Amino acid sequence: MDVKGEQDEYDVVVVGAGFGGPVAARKCAEAGLKTLMLERGEKAGEKVISGLTIPFYGFLFGPQFIRDGNPPVERPVDGIINYIIRDIETGDIDIDDSLKIPKPLSPVLAFGYNAYCQPFCEWEADKAVESGAEFRTSTAVTGVIKENGRVKGVVTDGSERIGSKIVIDAEGSQGLLAISAGVREKYTPDVISLADVYDYEMKKEDVDRIFGHSIRFCWGWDEQGLAPPLGYGNGLMVWPYRGSIHWIQDECVRISDGQTPNLVKDFEGYHRNITSQLPWWREEVAPRVSLRAHIFDTFEIYVGLDERLRNMPNHADGMILIGDAAGLESTALCDGVPAAWFSADIAADVAMEAVKAGDTSASFLKRYDDRIKAHPIIQWSITSRERYDLRRAQASHDERELKRCVHNGWGLGGFNHMSTPLVRIILDSIAEDPSIIASWVLMYCRYYYNWAHERFDGRGGRAEGSPAAQTAGQRAFRKTYEITDRVLERLDAPIKRLASLLAHLSPAANPMMKTLLPLIEPVYCFLIRFLEPLTDPLSRKLVEFVENADPAIFNVAKRK
Amino acid sequence: MKRVSEQFPGVEWVEGAGEFIQIDADKCNACANCVKVCLAGCYEISKKKARIKSLDECMECAACWYACTEGAIGFSWPPGGTGYRSDWG
Numbered sequence: 001m002d003v004k005g006e007q008d009e010y011d012v013v014v015v016g017a018g019f020g021g022p023v024a025a026r027k028c029a030e031a032g033l034k035t036l037m038l039e040r041g042e043k044a045g046e047k048v049i050s051g052l053t054i055p056f057y058g059f060l061f062g063p064q065f066i067r068d069g070n071p072p073v074e075r076p077v078d079g080i081i082n083y084i085i086r087d088i089e090t091g092d093i094d095i096d097d098s099l100k101i102p103k104p105l106s107p108v109l110a111f112g113y114n115a116y117c118q119p120f121c122e123w124e125a126d127k128a129v130e131s132g133a134e135f136r137t138s139t140a141v142t143g144v145i146k147e148n149g150r151v152k153g154v155v156t157d158g159s160e161r162i163g164s165k166i167v168i169d170a171e172g173s174q175g176l177l178a179i180s181a182g183v184r185e186k187y188t189p190d191v192i193s194l195a196d197v198y199d200y201e202m203k204k205e206d207v208d209r210i211f212g213h214s215i216r217f218c219w220g221w222d223e224q225g226l227a228p229p230l231g232y233g234n235g236l237m238v239w240p241y242r243g244s245i246h247w248i249q250d251e252c253v254r255i256s257d258g259q260t261p262n263l264v265k266d267f268e269g270y271h272r273n274i275t276s277q278l279p280w281w282r283e284e285v286a287p288r289v290s291l292r293a294h295i296f297d298t299f300e301i302y303v304g305l306d307e308r309l310r311n312m313p314n315h316a317d318g319m320i321l322i323g324d325a326a327g328l329e330s331t332a333l334c335d336g337v338p339a340a341w342f343s344a345d346i347a348a349d350v351a352m353e354a355v356k357a358g359d360t361s362a363s364f365l366k367r368y369d370d371r372i373k374a375h376p377i378i379q380w381s382i383t384s385r386e387r388y389d390l391r392r393a394q395a396s397h398d399e400r401e402l403k404r405c406v407h408n409g410w411g412l413g414g415f416n417h418m419s420t421p422l423v424r425i426i427l428d429s430i431a432e433d434p435s436i437i438a439s440w441v442l443m444y445c446r447y448y449y450n451w452a453h454e455r456f457d458g459r460g461g462r463a464e465g466s467p468a469a470q471t472a473g474q475r476a477f478r479k480t481y482e483i484t485d486r487v488l489e490r491l492d493a494p495i496k497r498l499a500s501l502l503a504h505l506s507p508a509a510n511p512m513m514k515t516l517l518p519l520i521e522p523v524y525c526f527l528i529r530f531l532e533p534l535t536d537p538l539s540r541k542l543v544e545f546v547e548n549a550d551p552a553i554f555n556v557a558k559r560k
Numbered sequence: 561m562k563r564v565s566e567q568f569p570g571v572e573w574v575e576g577a578g579e580f581i582q583i584d585a586d587k588c589n590a591c592a593n594c595v596k597v598c599l600a601g602c603y604e605i606s607k608k609k610a611r612i613k614s615l616d617e618c619m620e621c622a623a624c625w626y627a628c629t630e631g632a633i634g635f636s637w638p639p640g641g642t643g644y645r646s647d648w649g
């Protein structure tokens with residue numbers, strides 16, 4: 001193969017078209033940087049394996065084109081039902097379903113969106129191409145070009161040398177390129193978990209009836225043999241999709257005392273035990289599913305908890321690592337997509353600044369790591385200890401401790417630790433652009449509409465913008481949006497000032513929730529149940545309104 | 561050309577991946593960590609060394625590479641456009 005000259009053919013080369021890469025590529029290309037994205041798969045996302053619930057914060061505070069667009073999602077989710085299995089034989093199971101968006105807001109207002117990786121990543125990659133990024137698939141990057149210690153481009157498996165001012169490494173958790181470039185070390189097996197994933201087809205009506213919009217998690221004592229040892233992975237997690245469900249368990253590649261578990265035997269046993277014994281699986285789910293796929297992959301569930309690994313630099317001369325390549329997978333919810341999006345956005349900003357300044361040195365690119373470290377959601381999500389602390393619950397076999405960890409990790413108790421970062425990022429976002437509030441409302445409606453009609457960027461659903469189809473209610477909705485948007489625009493400066501001021505108070509949110517939650521929670525849970533006869537029909541009305549609307553009313557208006 | 565496998569429905573393997581995982585026999589101490597973590601059954605122990613039986617069902621997860629404490633496993637990606645793919649990840 002010919003070896004081309006590599007004198008800065010590109011401003012930016014992005015390695016990998018999973019969840020993060022296309023976001024960086026799109027933003028760089030939009031800003032006019034000459035951008036190339038390389039993916040080793042034949043298509044974007046076909047080598048990415050995931051859960052997958054992408055939590056709301058990824059959509060609300062992440063890349064604008066995703067928030068204001070029509071990405072392909074499989075189902076909005078409104079909460080988590082945790083089963084704490086005390087004795088599976090006698091069916092002695094506790095339920096913690098406290099983390100749930102209340103009706104009538106749910107399910108239009110969602111906690112997150114479930115998706116398959118391949119179509120979602122491909123949708124993102126298409127957006128990058130629309131913005132002018134070049135995209136080459138079936139191309140594995142085998143190394144970086146280095147000159148005097150500086151990264152100057154990449155080498156592909158076809159021995160092609162491609163010069164670039166900056167390489168944005170979005171290669172995912174294994175980090176082969178980052179390691180070979182000497183930016184970071186290989187992650188240790190105790191922070192890596194192997195996930196065993198099954199995808200089952202199920203009629204949509206059955207998914208609607210049995211799962212609705214809730215994810216289900218199962219936790220149990222180690223000796224039951226139903227799930228990986230507590231704190232060394234995840235118990236059973238079941239994700240409802242449109243006409244299918246995803247079944248996941250994962251276990252660390254190294255567990256206590258430096259042991260490598262026999263994962264082949266373990267997973268085989270967990271799957272057999274749980275599918276044959278868990279009452280709701282055996283009775284409700286099993287008769288209605290057929291296996292479609294069995295896949296597996298590793299992910300970096302505890303990198304953030306290891307101070308040394310967490311503090312390894314994610315930049316070098318001419319190179320920036322984002323997403324899983326940078327170890328940004330969440331340690332509690334095991335979500336990595338939001339952090340991949342946030343870091344891709346930041347990396348693109350830094351790349352633009354560097355190219356403009358003509359300085360791609362490590363000392364310039366350090367601002368990328370500084371911004372990652374200052375990002376409220378990223379830092380919270382990679383240092384949360386709830387899942388890890390399940391080890392202590394097992395060691396003491398203390399049921400109260402087990403329930404406390406589950407409640408704090410995947411129940412309402414999460415607000416004890418996520419309130420500060422959430423308040424902070426909400427206020428920061430408003431301080432940057434108050435009109436984002438209106439975009440959030442439109443996003444929820446548009447995403448629900450799209451889901452209901454399987455309409456993703458014009459494919460499927462109803463034709464856009466036929467004003468005749470708009471009812472008085474829809475016109476009123478649109479009018480309200482336009483007025484709100486205008487008011488937000490008028491009051492831009494004072495809202496920005498107020499939001500910045502209030503943002504300083506965000507550190508008080510966690511301690512406040514810690515004090516108040518034990519008092520509020522019982523009342524809140526009671527009210528939710530008590531008001532159900534009222535909120536249920538309202539929720540249906542909201543769904544009906546959104547489903548029957550002309551989708552054009554949910555589009556974000558382009559400001560002049 | 562794409563291959564499928566009965567054990568792992570919903571997955572395709574595009575031919576041409578070659579030998580993208582290698583074992584350094586000098587470093588291998590036959591601890592069998594690779595055998596224990598490989599859900600695709602790519603490894604076996606033979607004559608006190610780990611050996612790759614077949615990469616036919618490898619999903620490129622790298623669990624073997626993480627689990628090998630001796631650094632005996634050399635892991636790289638198969639050439640672009642080959643190896644594992646799935647629509648259901």
Ligand SMILES: Cc1cc2nc3c(=O)[nH]c(=O)nc-3n(C[C@H](O)[C@H](O)[C@H](O)COP(=O)(O)OP(=O)(O)OC[C@H]3O[C@@H](n4cnc5c(N)ncnc54)[C@H](O)[C@@H]3O)c2cc1C
Nearest residue numbers: 016018019020040051053141171172195323324335336337
């Ligand atoms: C079982 C499982 C469950 C998960 N559940 C969730 C969840 O519920 N919610 C959530 O938010 N996250 C979840 N995650 C994490 C999430 O999938 C990742 O955090 C996310 O995919 C990271 O995005 P990324 O862009 O950094 O890397 P990836 O999405 O992994 O993309 C990397 C891309 O780079 C390509 N590539 C790699 N090396 C090269 C190379 N040398 N040359 C060319 N291309 C290359 C790959 O083919 C791939 O397309 C889960 C992960 C797993 C494994």
